[in-house]
Amino acid sequence: MGSVCARGLGPLPEVRAGGDLAELIASTALGGKLCNGQLLAIAHKAVSKSEGAVVRLADITPSKRAEELAASQERDPRAVQVVLDESTEILRAERGVLICRTRHGFVCANAGVDSSNSVDSGTLVLLPRDPDLSARRIRARLRELTGARPAVVITDSFGRAWRHGQSDVAIGLAGMHPLEDWRGRTDARGMELRATWIAVADAAAAIADLARAKDSREPVVLLDGLERYISEEDGPGAVALLRAPAEDLFL
């Protein structure tokens, strides 16, 4: 019998470019209560802002392709240009949404570029440039500040094929096994557990999202009960969750 608990750590002050997000988390939200076996889930926008992964629309000159896509989708051509800059491939463009493969390899709407919760209305927030590196840096800094070495997952809300709604998934990860592999192992009756390969980091990201309200400035959620997935080393990161297109039976 196990239990898993996710707890929102309350509001965080606005994070500025170059700001020390780990210090902000440790001083504002934690009160020194961090432990080694815990997982900190951080909504990516706080990470992006601290890293300056923000663009001002006024600074963008749209290409001809961006102008054309924007016209067909009734969107700001400059915003479309930002999405194109973040993408290696546009899989669909319909009903105002661009489904993109990002530079990182994520498939999501608008390449993860977002205006909501922005510092001001003329700016767009990008995904962190290397979210696994971001997670490792935050983890290392938290250790410096608190002595504890929790795992860190950076999350974003992605839509899914076949199903309505979005789920938060892991886009950056340090100190946690992203997948738990039961394939080839046997169950309680000695039968092989066949297709059981669990995306534990994505499940943790999904529940962290339910522990905070979307209208609050509450980017950080602390999870207990996942100790068996937490590791001393930083591990392979969320990039290990990406399925190569050539291997993808669901497409």
Next chain:
Amino acid sequence: MGSVCARGLGPLPEVRAGGDLAELIASTALGGKLCNGQLLAIAHKAVSKSEGAVVRLADITPSKRAEELAASQERDPRAVQVVLDESTEILRAERGVLICRTRHGFVCANAGVDSSNSVDSGTLVLLPRDPDLSARRIRARLRELTGARPAVVITDSFGRAWRHGQSDVAIGLAGMHPLEDWRGRTDARGMELRATWIAVADAAAAIADLARAKDSREPVVLLDGLERYISEEDGPGAVALLRAPAEDLFL
């Protein structure tokens, strides 16, 4: 600041066809501790077995199509026939896996047909015929037995496009809003929250899976902290999570 907790309720005796699963849960696992605002997540196999949604391979005569598919995928033609019987469409057949659209409309590997944890090795467990109805029945029976009216979600592990590993999702639901819609609402700074439509029932299913070990006979997990999604009425069910193929921008 919110918190969400998932707790495995321990082993359950083997469920037989026609068995009263709700009674088994109430008597074995709960000890009268059920409350109205709670969510019970039940792995679908226990539900399928109690409903007799089980087939014996010895009773199956494979069709020519099943024989051909089985030959190309190196599988038992009778098992392939069972998968075909459960599907309205085979989207892919590769590396021993059939990606199917089930009679319910779910897209998943092998139409959710599973041999692991079976009562004996010559049988296959199907998905419940109408998982939303199953959830409503279990909810009603739990109310009779305990006086409490928790929500009930029936779960299965599905693979995903673009990402490795599986996540548990809601395949049946009663008494919980499957989706939380923030689209058009504004955030703490008055900015519109654009693409924010959260699949809360799937997030709950995903975390429930982490609160039990895959090799244990522990199908039931109790979730607290989701009171704001729990409803007196049974609601639209998990079928509301299905995206119509014609609307699916991710395909």
